[in-house]
Amino acid sequence: MALSNLGNMYPQLDLRLLSYFVAVAEELHFGRAAARLHIAQPSLSVQIRKLEQNLGAVLLLRSSRHVELTPAGQILLDESRRLLANAERAINLTREAAHGISTRKLVIGFQGNAAAELTPHILSTFQSLYPDMQVQMHSHDFSDPYVGLADGSSDVAFVRPPLLMQDWLGMETLFVEPRVMVVSANHPLAQLPEVSVQQVTNEFFVARKAPENWRNYWLATESRQGEPVRVGADVATVDECFEAILAERGVAFSQASTQRFYSRPSLAFVPVTDIPPTALSIAWRTDVASKAVRDFIDTARAVASLHTVPGAWSTRPHNSITDVAHRTTG
Numbered sequence: 001m002a003l004s005n006l007g008n009m010y011p012q013l014d015l016r017l018l019s020y021f022v023a024v025a026e027e028l029h030f031g032r033a034a035a036r037l038h039i040a041q042p043s044l045s046v047q048i049r050k051l052e053q054n055l056g057a058v059l060l061l062r063s064s065r066h067v068e069l070t071p072a073g074q075i076l077l078d079e080s081r082r083l084l085a086n087a088e089r090a091i092n093l094t095r096e097a098a099h100g101i102s103t104r105k106l107v108i109g110f111q112g113n114a115a116a117e118l119t120p121h122i123l124s125t126f127q128s129l130y131p132d133m134q135v136q137m138h139s140h141d142f143s144d145p146y147v148g149l150a151d152g153s154s155d156v157a158f159v160r161p162p163l164l165m166q167d168w169l170g171m172e173t174l175f176v177e178p179r180v181m182v183v184s185a186n187h188p189l190a191q192l193p194e195v196s197v198q199q200v201t202n203e204f205f206v207a208r209k210a211p212e213n214w215r216n217y218w219l220a221t222e223s224r225q226g227e228p229v230r231v232g233a234d235v236a237t238v239d240e241c242f243e244a245i246l247a248e249r250g251v252a253f254s255q256a257s258t259q260r261f262y263s264r265p266s267l268a269f270v271p272v273t274d275i276p277p278t279a280l281s282i283a284w285r286t287d288v289a290s291k292a293v294r295d296f297i298d299t300a301r302a303v304a305s306l307h308t309v310p311g312a313w314s315t316r317p318h319n320s321i322t323d324v325a326h327r328t329t330g
Contacts, residue, residue: 015087017051018080021059024048025077026143026236028067028209081144081151089152105134106292109147109154112238113261115174115280115300116309119158126299133292141236142208149285156293159283160255162217171283172297174304177312178256178277179220181270184245190268197223197274204232204250206241218253223275242267255280256311279315 023033024044034041052059059073069077114137115122127135138154140147145163148154159171181200183189189200197220207229208215216222219229232250235241241252246266255278259269282300284293304314 013083014051014054015084017047017054018076019084020044020047021051021073022077022080022084024060024067025069025073026141026209028069030062030067078150081153085148085151085153104130104132104292105136106296107136107138107148107153107155108296109138109140109149109157109159111140111142111147111158111160113255113257115158115282116177116255116257116261116312118174118280118300118303118307118309121307122296122300122303125303126296129299130292130295142210142214143236145210145214146283149283152285152288155290156282156284156296159281161279161281162213163283164211164213168285168287169283170286170289171281172301173279173281173315174300175309175312175314176277176279177309179253179272179275180256180259181251181272182242182245182254182258183251183268183270184248185266185268187248187251187268189251189270192270194271194273197272198225200251201227202230204230206233206235206244206250206252207231208241209234209236220253220272220275238262257309260310280309280312 020033020037020039023036024030027033027036030041030044034044037044048060055072055076057072057076058070059076061068061070110119113119123135123137127133138148140154144150145159146166146169147157147159149157149159149169150166161171161173163169163171181189181195189195189203201224205219208218210218219231221229230250233244233247235244238254238258241254242262242264244250245252253272253275254269256269256271282297284297308314
């Protein structure tokens with residue numbers, strides 16, 4: 001098939017329309033998606049219908065109060081993220097080549113406080129071992145628990161399991177830490193030394209806009225003994241979560257290290273006695289892992305064995321930085 005015919009045969013592969021669809025699929029709200037894209041909401045609705053017509057598939061189920069992805073829409077969301085990331089990469093590489101720029105680049109995906117206190121140690125150690133490597137940190141919201149690995153926008157990532165295992169996913173735990181409950185400082189729970197899940201089942205919770213298994217994990221559904229979750233707000237980022245808590249729309253579970261990175265006088269962080277701890281892992285794609293990715297993983301392993309995160313426990317055996325440097329030069 002001649003490449004020149006692809007545009008005529010696949011007019012539905014309009015990257016602009018795909019970017020519009022991704023915004024709606026991530027926000028699950030046409031108004032918020034339109035604001036994010038800086039276009040009018042009626043125009044956005046027209047463009048999404050055009051995409052559905054081009055594909056011959058219903059992508060979204062709409063009502064006056066609710067937007068939901070269809071199975072076809074979920075597939076298109078995953079594939080669109082990958083297509084858009086690859087398109088951006090192609091553009092950047094082409095521009096670099098046109099200007100005679102040759103850089104070795106590693107994109108590290110993260111959410112929230114990344115690997116907590118380990119993050120600066122890992123980055124500085126890696127940069128000292130590989131000074132010619134350009135490192136970019138890319139923040140992702142809750143809608144993507146794979147933190148850019150699924151769509152190829154990240155080369156390696158700091159992730160919080162549980163993740164649905166994929167054929168391409170490699171993952172190792174760096175440390176484990178407790179989960180805490182985040183409440184407003186004037187909430188009655190803020191005065192308690194600790195809480196149990198059974199004490200808070202009647203509370204409204206701030207839920208993450210995320211795939212169901214990950215959303216449920218952060219709502220501690222496995223520890224509720226069948227009690228339903230009362231959701232007061234849905235949020236996409238840590239900052240949105242805390243704003244919802246301060247607005248008294250609910251409470252939320254988070255990792256204990258959050259308190260040190262997002263501490264505010266108006267928030268309280270209460271230990272939780274009866275839910276499993278949360279792990280911080282380094283993850284990568286096994287199908288495309290470059291030498292740079294493998295070097296970064298080795299560095300993260302070594303740093304995690306030498307440095308501690310307050311209140312957490314490491315799962316790594318001792319592995320010195322000189323071991324990593326030796327493997328680099330050996």
